[in-house]
Amino acid sequence: DQQVKQNSPSLSVQEGRISILNCDYTNSMFDYFLWYKKYPAEGPTFLISISSIKDKNEDGRFTVFLNKSAKHLSLHIVPSQPGDSAVYFCAASANSGGSNYKLTFGKGTLLTVNP
Amino acid sequence: DVKVTQSSRYLVKRTGEKVFLECVQDMDHENMFWYRQDPGLGLRLIYFSYDVKMKEKGDIPEGYSVSREKKERFSLILESASTNQTSMYLCASRTGQGGGYTFGSGTRLTVV
Numbered sequence: 001d002q003q004v005k006q007n008s009p010s011l012s013v014q015e016g017r018i019s020i021l022n023c024d025y026t027n028s029m030f031d032y033f034l035w036y037k038k039y040p041a042e043g044p045t046f047l048i049s050i051s052s053i054k055d056k057n058e059d060g061r062f063t064v065f066l067n068k069s070a071k072h073l074s075l076h077i078v079p080s081q082p083g084d085s086a087v088y089f090c091a092a093s094a095n096s097g098g099s100n101y102k103l104t105f106g107k108g109t110l111l112t113v114n115p
Numbered sequence: 116d117v118k119v120t121q122s123s124r125y126l127v128k129r130t131g132e133k134v135f136l137e138c139v140q141d142m143d144h145e146n147m148f149w150y151r152q153d154p155g156l157g158l159r160l161i162y163f164s165y166d167v168k169m170k171e172k173g174d175i176p177e178g179y180s181v182s183r184e185k186k187e188r189f190s191l192i193l194e195s196a197s198t199n200q201t202s203m204y205l206c207a208s209r210t211g212q213g214g215g216y217t218f219g220s221g222t223r224l225t226v227v
Contacts, residue, residue, distance in 0.1 A: 009155070034215050043119070043205055043218030044158075089158060091215075102148065102173075103216060107157030 003027045004092050006106035014114055019077040021109050023090030026071065030092040034103065035064060035075045038087045047088075048075070080113045087111075118142070119219035121206050127225045134193040136222050138206030146209045147189035148216065149173075149181065151202040158205065164189055196226045 005024045013019045021035075031052035036044035050057040050064045050073070057064050063076045077084055090106040122137040140147065148163040150173075160173030162181040170181050178200060182190045189208075193200055203223050207216035 006157075036215075036218075038152075041124075041221065041223070043207075043220045044216075045218070046215045049215060102160060102163055105150075105158040107155065 001026075002107075003030075004090055004104050004106040006088075006090055006109050008109050009107070010110040010112070012112045012114060013080050015082055016079045019075075019080045019084065019111055019113065021075040021077075021088050021090075021111065023073045023075075023106055024071055025073075025092050027092070027094070027104075028071070029094040030104075032093045033064070033066060033073050034091045034093075035062075036089045036091060036105075037084075038089065038108070044089060077111075080111075082113050082115050085111055085113050119206055119208050119217050121204075121219040121222050123222050124220065125223045125225075127227060128193075128196050130197060130226055132193075132196045132226075134196050134224070134226075136191040136193075136204055136206075136224070138189045138191070138208075138219055139187050140189075140208040140217070141187065142208070142210075142217075143186065144208040144210050144217075145186070147183065148207040149179075149189065149191045150205045150207065151175070152205060152221075153202050161191065198226050200224065201226045 034049040035047040038044040048059050048062050066073045087108045089108045091103040093101050093103050119140045149161040150158045159175050164170045164183045180192045205221050206219040209216045
């Protein structure tokens with residue numbers, strides 16, 4: 001039973017345009033969400049997070065939007081750069097990501113940014 | 116910066132061998148985790164530990180065990196390696212207060 005779903009295995013965009021990566025979740029107890037980026041042969045690195053008390057969080061070129069009623073979040077990258085090409089994982093946790101609650105990850109979306 | 120170090124980047128083992136994957140973190144984190152990553156399956160949790168000598172099964176613990184004798188070290192053990200355990204193995208840690216994980220660079224294990 002997949003509680004965090006990334007329905008697009010891959011996405012291709014042109015350099016300079018917006019990349020939108022989507023994530024849906026089914027567990028209504030989830031209240032803390034994160035995005036990780038992973039290059040081949042490396043471990044995932046943290047990008048940005050959002051708590052359920054917010055509907056938007058921005059960090060430079062990266063913005064995460066949360067729609068609690070739809071159980072949907074998205075990551076916007078503007079403008080996209082070739083170095084952004086990687087696999088992006090959505091993750092979620094209950095208890096505000098607090099102690100003893102593990103993250104549940106989606107299957108990932110491979111983003112390719114073409115020069 | 117938190118550092119999570121996995122002892123090997125690439126490993127080739129034979130079927131039936133006992134395999135140890137080691138992970139060390141240097142920031143006194145309470146929580147440590149082992150995941151495997153496979154194409155089309157994403158990150159799947161094998162085992163995790165909230166503290167020394169404590170362990171909990173994740174979503175796919177079969178064929179694996181773990182050891183956490185010291186706070187900074189979390190070992191994943193494949194008791195008898197099989198070809199379906201060929202994968203990228205990722206270790207992660209975080210503070211006891213929660214939040215996001217810090218991952219190691221991963222160990223690409225091939226079982227032949």
